[in-house]
Structure formats: C-alpha cells, structure tokens
Amino acid sequence: MSYSEKVIDHYQNPKNVGTLDKSSKNVGTGLVGAPECGDVMRLQIEVDHATGMITDAKFKTFGCGSAIASSSLATEWLKGKSVDDALKIDNMSIVEELHLPPVKIHCSVLAEDAIKAAINDYREKNGMEKIRFEESVVH
Amino acid sequence: MLKLPIYLDNNATTQMDPRVLEAMTPYFLEHFGNAASRNHPFGWEAEEAVDYAREQVAKLIGADPKEIIFTSGATEADNLGIKGVFEMYAGKGNHIITATTEHKAVLDTCKHIEKIGGEVTYLQVNAEGLIDLKDLEAAIKPTTILIAIMYANNEIGTIMPIKEISAIARKHGVLVFTDATQAVGKIPVDVNKDGIDLMAFTAHKMYGPKGVGALFVRRKNPRVKVTAQMDGGGHERGMRSGTLNVPGIVGFGKACELCMLDMESDTKRISKLRDKLETALLLLEEAYVNGSREHRLPHVANISFKHVEGEGLLMGFNKNIALSSGSACTSASLEPSYVLKALGLGDDLAHSSLRFGLGRFTTEEQIDYTVKAISDTVIKLREMSPLWEMYKEGIDLSTIEWAAH
Numbered sequence: 001m002s003y004s005e006k007v008i009d010h011y012q013n014p015k016n017v018g019t020l021d022k023s024s025k026n027v028g029t030g031l032v033g034a035p036e037c038g039d040v041m042r043l044q045i046e047v048d049h050a051t052g053m054i055t056d057a058k059f060k061t062f063g064c065g066s067a068i069a070s071s072s073l074a075t076e077w078l079k080g081k082s083v084d085d086a087l088k089i090d091n092m093s094i095v096e097e098l099h100l101p102p103v104k105i106h107c108s109v110l111a112e113d114a115i116k117a118a119i120n121d122y123r124e125k126n127g128m129e130k131i132r133f134e135e136s137v138v139h
Numbered sequence: 140m141l142k143l144p145i146y147l148d149n150n151a152t153t154q155m156d157p158r159v160l161e162a163m164t165p166y167f168l169e170h171f172g173n174a175a176s177r178n179h180p181f182g183w184e185a186e187e188a189v190d191y192a193r194e195q196v197a198k199l200i201g202a203d204p205k206e207i208i209f210t211s212g213a214t215e216a217d218n219l220g221i222k223g224v225f226e227m228y229a230g231k232g233n234h235i236i237t238a239t240t241e242h243k244a245v246l247d248t249c250k251h252i253e254k255i256g257g258e259v260t261y262l263q264v265n266a267e268g269l270i271d272l273k274d275l276e277a278a279i280k281p282t283t284i285l286i287a288i289m290y291a292n293n294e295i296g297t298i299m300p301i302k303e304i305s306a307i308a309r310k311h312g313v314l315v316f317t318d319a320t321q322a323v324g325k326i327p328v329d330v331n332k333d334g335i336d337l338m339a340f341t342a343h344k345m346y347g348p349k350g351v352g353a354l355f356v357r358r359k360n361p362r363v364k365v366t367a368q369m370d371g372g373g374h375e376r377g378m379r380s381g382t383l384n385v386p387g388i389v390g391f392g393k394a395c396e397l398c399m400l401d402m403e404s405d406t407k408r409i410s411k412l413r414d415k416l417e418t419a420l421l422l423l424e425e426a427y428v429n430g431s432r433e434h435r436l437p438h439v440a441n442i443s444f445k446h447v448e449g450e451g452l453l454m455g456f457n458k459n460i461a462l463s464s465g466s467a468c469t470s471a472s473l474e475p476s477y478v479l480k481a482l483g484l485g486d487d488l489a490h491s492s493l494r495f496g497l498g499r500f501t502t503e504e505q506i507d508y509t510v511k512a513i514s515d516t517v518i519k520l521r522e523m524s525p526l527w528e529m530y531k532e533g534i535d536l537s538t539i540e541w542a543a544h
C-alpha cells in the first residue's frame with residue numbers, strides 16, 4: 001500500500017509532537033486507542049479560559065503512518081480554533097485532507113475521538129459537564 | 140556505492156541467481172518442447188532436461204528422483220500432500236495433527252479437510268515456537284493418518300525437531316508431511332535421515348524462479364501414495380496432471396544444485412551478517428528477539444521494538460529497505476501476526492515486530508545501512524510515542540484502562 005504525499009509529509013515532519021502539563025487546569029488531555037489494536041493517540045489542548053480559544057495543541061501517537069499523520073493534522077487544525085469550533089472537526093475531513101484509504105479510516109476516527117476526549121477532559125477540570133458524544137460507528 | 144533499495148525480505152521470495160536464469164533461457168527458446176511429447180526431438184530434449192533437474196532436486200534432499208512430483212509451488216504441494224493423503228488413506232482414518240504456527244497453505248488446507256469430514260488437532264507451540272513432543276504423541280489416536288509440521292517457520296525461522304517428530308510418527312504408524320519451503324536449500328534437509336514421508340518446497344525461496352515447486356512422496360519404507368487433486372493427462376506418475384513447466388523445472392534444478400554447492404559458505408557468511416544485525420539492533424532499549432535463537436534458520440531474525448508500531452516503523456525506511464512486519468495494520472482485520480501471538484506475545488509486541496530475511500546477495504554494507512536506518516527510526520518514533528513516554532515515567536501500561544476501540 002502506498003501512502004499519500006500528505007501522509008508522508010506529516011510522518012516525516014510531524015507538527016506539534018510533545019507534551020503539555022496534564023495537571024494544568026487549562027490543559028485537556030485525550031488518550032484513545034489501545035496498544036493491542038496497534039494504535040494509541042494522546043492529544044492535548046491548551047485553552048485560554050477567557051476567550052475559549054485553543055492556544056496550543058500537542059500530540060504523541062503510537063501507530064502507523066496514517067495514525068501519526070491524522071493526529072499531527074488534528075493538532076494543526078486545533079490551534080487557533082475555539083473549543084466550540086474544534087468540536088465540529090469531523091473524521092471525514094481528515095480522511096479527505098490526507099487521502100486516507102478505507103482501511104485507514106479508523107485512524108481518522110481515532111483522531112476525532114482524541115479531540116473530543118481532550119475537550120471533555122478540559123471541561124471536566126473546569127467544572128463543566130462532559131459532552132455526551134454518540135459512539136463512533138467505525139472502529 | 141551502496142545501491143538502494145536493499146532487499147531483506149528473502150522469506151517472501153528471493154532474487155533469482157543469474158546462473159539459474161542462464162540455465163533456463165534455452166528452454167524458453169530453442170528447446171521449447173513438451174516433455175510429454177514422446178515422438179520427436181523437441182519432446183525428448185525437454186524430457187531429458189526435466190529428468191536431469193529431477194535428479195538435481197532429489198539430490199539436494201537425499202531423495203530418489205522418482206520421489207519428486209513437480210508442482211506450481213509450495214502451496215500446491217501442501218494441498219496435494221495433505222488432501223492427497225487424506226483421500227488416499229480414508230480407509231485408515233481421518234485425523235490429522237498440525238500446529239498453530241503453520242503457513243496458511245497448510246492451515247487453510249486443514250480447515251478444508253475439517254469441512255469435508257476430517258478431524259484436525261492444532262498443537263500449540265511454546266514461547267520459542269516449538270511444539271512439545273509429548274503433546275504430539277498424546278494427540279495421536281487410532282484414526283490419525285498424518286502429522287503435518289513445518290520444517291522451519293516463515294516468520295520467526297524456528298526449526299522444528301523433525302527427526303524426533305518422525306520417530307514418534309513411525310512408532311505409531313503415522314505418516315509425516317512437512318512444509319520445508321523455508322528450510323530446503325538453506326540448511327541440510329535429508330528426507331531419509333529426517334524420516335520424512337512427504338515434503339513440500341519451492342524454487343523461488345532458494346534463488347530459483349517463481350511458479351515451480353515440488354512435493355516429495357516417499358516410495359520405499361513405506362511406499363506413500365497421494366490421490367491426485369487435478370484431473371488430466373496423468374503427468375508426474377498420475378499424481379499431478381498438467382504440462383510440465385520445463386524452463387521453471389530446469390531453473391529449480393539448477394537452483395538446487397547451487398544451494399548444495401554454496402550452502403556451507405552461504406550459511407557461514409549470512410549467519411554472521413544476521414548476528415551482526417541482531418546484535419546491533421538489540422543495543423536499542425526494549426528490543427526483543429521473537430522465536431528460538433538456538434533452533435533457528437541462519438538467515439532469519441524477527442525482532443520487536445517495544446512501544447513503536449511495526450507499520451509506522453517500516454514507513455521510516457521502506458523506500459530504501461524492503462522488510463516485513465508482524466503488524467497487520469494494512470489488513471482490514473487489524474489483527475497482528477498469528478504466529479507471533481501463538482508464541483504468547485502480547486498484541487502490542489506483535490504489532491511492534493520486524494522480520495528480517497537475509498540472503499545470498501545480502502552484503503555487509505547493506506546491513507550497516509539497515510542498522511542505522513532502523514535505529515534512527517525507532518528512536519524518532521519513540522520520541523513520538525505516548526507509550527514510550529509512559530514507560531519512561533515508570534507507568535505500568537497493563538494497569539491502564541484503554542478506551543474500547
């Protein structure tokens with residue numbers, strides 16, 4: 001199977017690899033996937049309380065090139081967005097942007113799940129109710 | 140100058156030896172006859188060439204030329220050997236014993252046999268990939284007709300104790316079939332010393348052409364017969380119909396002759412390179428060899444690099460180095476290698492494995508390049524891996540409740 005150029009580029013030059021302080025109140029952390037499934041993503045956002053804007057995003061991913069690219073792309077998209085707009089990121093836009101083949105759609109689903117998990121973690125830390133998401137269909 | 144890409148996937152297939160091609164060429168062009176044409180020189184030449192190749196093939200495995208049935212490859216030989224015995228010996232019983240780490244050509248053939256009224260026992264293997272001989276003997280029953288255990292495994296290179304297996308089989312009057320695809324031509328295989336009754340192998344794993352293989356069928360002590368699986372002109376003593384692939388067979392013969400000539404020197408050189416590669420890669424933290432290191436093919440190494448995923452790892456260098464991974468991330472099932480799982484490896488380690496298959500044309504320069512490329516990529520991906528970070532923080536990953544996925 002050959003990868004799209006965009007996947008290769010994210011794999012070779014991943015954006016925003018790293019770790020934010022997960023104990024900080026303005027950081028939300030999402031850890032999704034499982035080692036047994038061959039992919040684990042950790043996505044973190046840093047939110048400006050006053051504006052509700054995402055000021056920074058970092059990721060670390062254990063997985064194939066498409067999983068790494070999906071999370072790298074997600075962090076790029078998250079930075080500078082409001083938390084509300086971040087919730088609108090849909091896995092299919094990741095699929096389209098990276099030209100992921102059908103067997104790699106789960107990588108994009110994982111990235112979407114990681115965004116939602118990070119936002120919920122942030123909300124919970126700050127006394128907001130967790131948003132209930134529908135179960136992802138594709139796994 | 141190092142030429143890229145480097146080929147280290149010799150368990151999948153091997154580059155043909157130029158000497159093999161040279162031997163084959165005339166049989167595409169001037170000597171194109173059908174080996175079954177008995178009435179003219181074209182047929183005679185082809186038949187003569189096939190007879191000579193049959194001797195070359197037989198010699199490599201210590202068999203009689205009459206015991207060699209040419210097929211299209213090892214998969215066909217696996218099918219013919221197992222299904223052929225199942226049908227031929229139906230009057231004696233319907234039970235076959237095999238192992239969970241066999242190649243799909245054997246496992247799926249056994250699954251088929253279960254569907255048509257056969258009974259199959261799948262023996263487990265230990266962490267080294269070896270079956271327990273006591274389990275084997277205990278599994279034999281009055282209806283057992285065949286033990287089908289591979290000579291050496293294609294993913295981890297583990298060599299099974301075939302001599303001991305056949306001694307047990309003989310004691311109970313059970314036939315022994317072995318898929319020796321990875322072993323023949325690489326290590327000494329002798330059907331008499333090893334007590335093998337049927338054996339499948341193929342040319343393209345030993346520097347010969349694709350599309351030709353053989354089934355060894357013992358003719359003496361005991362005389363073994365298989366029921367043909369294809370109807371037709373009754374070629375190959377009625378066991379495998381179909382016009383013989385003369386150039387392929389000639390190439391197969393030549394490949395066998397070369398393996399016999401070069402085995403000692405090839406093995407010495409290749410195992411040294413394999414050991415160099417393995418030693419260097421094991422210097423990385425949390426790197427583990429899968430399968431037996433003692434009972435192993437000289438050209439194979441299977442190594443897991445914990446906390447990096449195999450396919451992601453391959454992507455770091457697969458433009459320049461051809462390798463395969465036990466991570467089946469490309470398959471729809473997302474299941475990692477069943478062979479590695481059979482060793483008791485966790486899915487995480489199975490996902491993190493690379494299989495190295497060195498060969499006759501592997502050079503030291505290629506190994507040095509490979510060590511560097513893989514080490515760099517492992518280090519880079521670990522920097523990116525949340526599991527590695529947790530491991531470094533001393534978090535026990537097994538205590539984490541992973542989100543269902």
